[in-house]
Amino acid sequence: MKMTLRWYGPGFDSVTLEQIRQIPGVSGVISTLYDIPAGEEWPEERVVELKSIVEKAGLKLEGIESVNVSDAIKIGTKERDRHIDNYIKSLEALGKHGIDMVCYNFMPVFDWTRTDLAKVRPDGGTVLAYDQKVVDKIDPQTFFDQTTSSSNGFVMPGWEPERLKKVKELFEAYKDVDEEKLFNNLVYFLEAIGPVCEKYGIKMGIHPDDPAWPVFNLPRIITGKEKILKLLKAVDKPYNGITFCMGSLGSNPNNDLVDIIKACKGRIPFAHVRNLHHFGNGVFEEAAHLSADGSFDLYEAVKALHNTGFDGIIRPDHGRTIWGEKCMPGYGLYDRALGAEYILGLWEAIDKAAKRG
Ligand SMILES: [Mn+2]
Secondary structure: OEEEEEOOOOOOOOOOHHHHHOOOOEEEEEEOOOOOOOOOOOOHHHHHHHHHHHHHOOOEEEEEEOOOOOHHHHHOOOOHHHHHHHHHHHHHHHHHOOOOEEEEEOOOOOOOOOOEEEEEOOOOOEEEEEEHHHHHHOOHHHHHHHHHHOOOOOOOOOOOHHHHOOHHHHHHHOOOOOHHHHHHHHHHHHHHHHHHHHHHOOEEEEEOOOOOOOOOOOOOOOOOHHHHHHHHHHOOOOOEEEEEEHHHHOOOOOOOHHHHHHHOOOOOOEEEEOEEEEEEOOEEEEEOOOHHHOOOOHHHHHHHHHHOOOOOEEEEOOOOEOOOOOOOOOOOOHHHHHHHHHHHHHHHHHHHHHHHO
C-alpha cells in the first residue's frame, strides 16, 4: 500500500510538495496536467517535467488523477476515435516514464456534484455537502454557476470553466445517450486502450459516480456493486479496474462498502478513503475520516482492503477545511494530513495483528 495525497500542480494548489513531504508515511502524490483539455494528447515533455518537479521534492508521482475522457468519447461522436488515439498517446507518454496508475471517470457533464461547498459543522470546520432537494429545484446552468462561484477562486477538478460554460449545449449533446449507450461507449474505449495499458502495465481505475445515482436525469453507470462487476466482466482484464472511492459509493447507504471491496478483489489499483455523515433521503455531508465522526466504519473498510491483498495506491479523500486554512474546498492540507495518519494507523494495527495471527 502506498499512501499519497492528491496534488494539483504548481499554480493550481494551495498546498506545496514540501508540506506534503512532511506528512509521515506519505511517499508520493497523485497529480494531473490540469491545463490540457480532455481529448488532447499529453506531450511527453510535460509528463517528464511534472515527474521531475515531484521527484525534486523527494516524492514519487504514483499515478494520475485524472486523464480525463472527453465528452466525444462518452457520447460516441465521430470525433471519438481521434480523441481515443490521443488518449493512447497520453498513456504511452505516462507508461514510458513508469507511471502506471490512471484514474478517470465516465460521468456525463458533471463530475462530482455538491450543493454546498462550505457547510459549517458544529466544531466550526466546513465541508462539502449534498442535498437532493436542492438539486431537484435548480437548473443545471444555475447549479454550475453557483458551484464555480463558491470555490474560493480555485478551479475545481471536473468543473473547468471552458468546458462547462456551455452547459446547455452539453446537455443537448447527451440527450440520446442512455445508460446502455454510455456503457457501450465505455467498453469501446477500454478495448481500444487495452494494448497500450498491457504494454506498460498501466492499471486504469474508473472513478465511481458521485453521488451514486442519476442527477439532472443524466445516466450514471458506476454506482454500485452490480454495475461495477458488469464492467469488470465486460472487459475482463487486469488493466480494467476501479478506483474504490468510499465517499462516492457510500453516498448511497444501500451500498455495502466492505462487500464491494471483497467483490472487486485484485481489481482495485487506487482507493479514496473518506467518511460521510448521512442524514437520510439523499442528504449528506462530508466528515472527518475518523469512523466516529461519520456513517462509515473506516476500520472495517481498511481491513477489507488489507485482507483482500490490496497493494495499490491509497489517499485520504476530501478533507474538512479547518484551522483557518485558505484552500480549494475539500483539498486543504490539514484535514487530509490527519486523514492520512489515521488510515496509516489503522493499516499498521491491522497489518501487525494479521502477522501475529
Ligand atoms: Mn473519489
